[in-house]
Amino acid sequence: MGFWDRHVVPRLIGCACSQKPIMKRRAKVVPLAEGKVLELGAGGGINFQLYDPARVSTVQGVDPSPGLLKRAREAAHAEGIEFDIAEGVAENLPFDDDSFDTVLATFTLCSVQDQMQSLAEARRVLRPGGKMLFLEHGAAPDAKAAKWQRRIEPVWKPIAGGCHLTxxxxSAIAQAGFRIVAQDQGYMPKTPRAFGWTEWGEATK
Structure with missing residues (x-):
């Protein structure tokens, strides 16, 4: 991991993923978490302020970036909430089957190395009847935006820590075996469409 990935990418992600329009959408999703929670891509700790302490018992998080993990631990300390944040990847979670009541993924599935394996692991560690909450950006539905996404993605990925636009x-969450129970979608305001398509909602195991 070079200088860019260790020092620049965490700052870039921290800034880009905490813009006001994004925080508004996070506020629709994160407070729905309950019980024992696993947050995928918890680096940066951006969601920590949005958890409802009346609904959540514990929060464990994994992230592969040392720089983002440092920020997450600082954020957890600032919030005065006990979080267990560890280095790890979504494709190989160090937890037993049926361990969590909620799995949360926000702007994470775009940058994992293997999206479907990550979703399979999320489903494995989620208890039967548990919920997966998601807020992600990805493939745009209209042809013009999708064309630009395909053009930009090869240049964008190394700049943005492996983030995919396409x-x-x-549909991937449903393909992984989850049942979608609530969903919404739309372009982020004041954002180029190639970067701005988001989908969020809830799925169950």
Missing amino acids: RPIT
Whole structure:
């Protein structure tokens, strides 16, 4: 991992993923978490302020970036909430089957190395009847935006820590064996369409 990935990417992600329009959408999703929670891509700790302490018992998080993990631990300390944040990848979670009541993924599935393996692991560690909450950006539905996404993605990925612009979101979660129970979607305001398509909602195991 070079200088760019260790020092620049965490700052870039922290800034880009905490813009006001994004935080508004996070606020629709994160407070729905309950019980024992696993947050995929918890680096940066951006969601920590949005958890409802009356509904959540514990929060464990994994992230592969040392820079983002440092920020997450600082954010957890600032919030005064006990979080267990560890280095790890979504494709190989160090947890037993049926361990969590909620799995949360926000702007994470775009950058995992293997999206479907990550979703399979999320489903494995989620208890039967548990919920997966998601807020992700990905493949735009209209042809013009999708064309630009395909053009930009090869240049964008190394700049943005492996972030993909063209991955499906809700359909991939359903394909992984989850049942979608609530969903919404739309372009982020004041954002180029190639970067701005988001989908969010809830699925169950």
